[in-house]
Amino acid sequence: MSSSARKSLENRKKNIAAVVGVTVAAGLLGFASYTATKPEEPSVATAEKGASDPAASPGASAVPRKGAYPELEALARRDADDPLAQGRADAPVVMIEYADFKCGFCGKFARDTEPDLVKKYVADGTLRIEWRNFPIFGEDSERAARGAWAAGRQGRFWQFHEAAYADGAKDKGFEGGRLKELARAAGVKDVERFAEDADSGAARDAVKKDQDEGFKLGAASTPSFLVNGQPIAGAQSDAVFERAIEAAAAASSSSGSSSSSGSSGSSSSSGKEGRQ
Numbered sequence: 001m002s003s004s005a006r007k008s009l010e011n012r013k014k015n016i017a018a019v020v021g022v023t024v025a026a027g028l029l030g031f032a033s034y035t036a037t038k039p040e041e042p043s044v045a046t047a048e049k050g051a052s053d054p055a056a057s058p059g060a061s062a063v064p065r066k067g068a069y070p071e072l073e074a075l076a077r078r079d080a081d082d083p084l085a086q087g088r089a090d091a092p093v094v095m096i097e098y099a100d101f102k103c104g105f106c107g108k109f110a111r112d113t114e115p116d117l118v119k120k121y122v123a124d125g126t127l128r129i130e131w132r133n134f135p136i137f138g139e140d141s142e143r144a145a146r147g148a149w150a151a152g153r154q155g156r157f158w159q160f161h162e163a164a165y166a167d168g169a170k171d172k173g174f175e176g177g178r179l180k181e182l183a184r185a186a187g188v189k190d191v192e193r194f195a196e197d198a199d200s201g202a203a204r205d206a207v208k209k210d211q212d213e214g215f216k217l218g219a220a221s222t223p224s225f226l227v228n229g230q231p232i233a234g235a236q237s238d239a240v241f242e243r244a245i246e247a248a249a250a251a252s253s254s255s256g257s258s259s260s261s262g263s264s265g266s267s268s269s270s271g272k273e274g275r276q
Contacts, residue, residue, distance in 0.1 A: 065230070065251040073229030075213065077130060083152035086118065087128030092252035093245050095127060098134040098214045099223040101144035101164045101174065106223045109235035110165035116238055117245070126249050131161070132210040134222055143198070144174035145207045150197035151188055159186035228252070 076094035079085070095117075099106040114129070121127035133148060135141030144164055151160035163169065163185040172178055176195070183194045197203060214224070225232040225241075228248040232240065 065228075065247055067231075068227075068229035068248070068251075070229060072217070072226050072231065075217075075226065076128075076228075078128070082130065083155060083157045084131040084133075084149070085128060086158060087122040088125050089128065091122075091125055091128035093121070093127045093228055093248040094130060094226075095241075095245070096130045096132060096226040097223055098132045098210075098219050098225070100135050100137055100141050101148065102135070102137040102141045102170050103222040104170070105235040107165045107167075107170060109223055110161065111167065113235065113238050113241060117241055120242070121245055127245055131157070132214060133207045134211055134214040134219065134224075135207065136220075136222060140174050142207065143176075143179060145210075146198045146203040147174060147179040147182065147194075149203050149206050150194045150200075151183060151186055153197050154188050154190065154194065156183075156186045156188045160188070162186070 073094075075096060077085070078089045078094065080089040097109075099109075117127065118129070122129065131148075133145035135145045148157055148160050148164065151157050160182055163182045164174070169182070174182075179198060180191050180195060183191050188194045223235060227241070227244040228251070230244060230248070232244060
């Protein structure tokens with residue numbers, strides 16, 4: 001076989017492997033998204049294990065690490081300069097959130113659960129949260145997503161996120177003037193620049209990149225989460241996320257210990273806080 005033929009065959013194999021990986025990932029997150037409007041339902045992994053499994057009891061991890069998938073875990077960007085993320089870039093656990101500012105359950109999570117996770121796990125370096133704009137409720141959702149991205153350009157994404165998810169905020173809509181109000185509430189210094197950024201091609205491209213990622217994975221509703229590659233559907237209770245994070249952290253620690261024991265050297269990295 002000629003070298004060019006071998007190269008062509010290798011490329012075809014790589015393409016097939018990539019398609020298979022994306023198909024598996026789409027099925028996983030698609031199933032998770034199916035139950036996203038049921039906040040108190042058990043996680044995907046728990047549902048697969050069945051109620052008869054002792055590990056599915058309330059005292060066990062709701063998200064066993066055997067339910068995590070490398071294809072999904074690899075989606076963590078770990079960009080220390082990402083204004084739409086908070087927590088150390090090298091945190092052992094990354095939670096990716098696909099959400100829409102018009103989504104009521106996303107707002108419930110933002111108000112009732114996320115602040116506690118930030119205090120408990122982001123603050124001590126265990127957790128990093130990476131936001132993905134995933135507007136699925138029409139143009140108003142798209143405007144809010146672009147506004148959030150624009151606020152991030154001035155280091156105020158998370159403050160905008162808080163203002164946009166305040167109780168009743170979504171009912172007021174996200175048209176141009178309303179976006180400026182939220183920007184001011186978020187402490188954005190240059191509101192005119194914010195408005196220009198929100199209406200820019202760069203904002204549309206950034207939102208579409210996140211949106212395409214979510215659709216490619218099969219997400220059909222919001223919020224959808226990945227915790228080190230493990231899908232979680234909907235605005236679950238604090239306990240579900242806590243168990244998922246702690247299980248992922250324990251698995252990461254165990255994996256790190258195994259790796260370091262087989263090597264004579266050591267290394268360290270200091271992640272930069274993503275929140276500004």
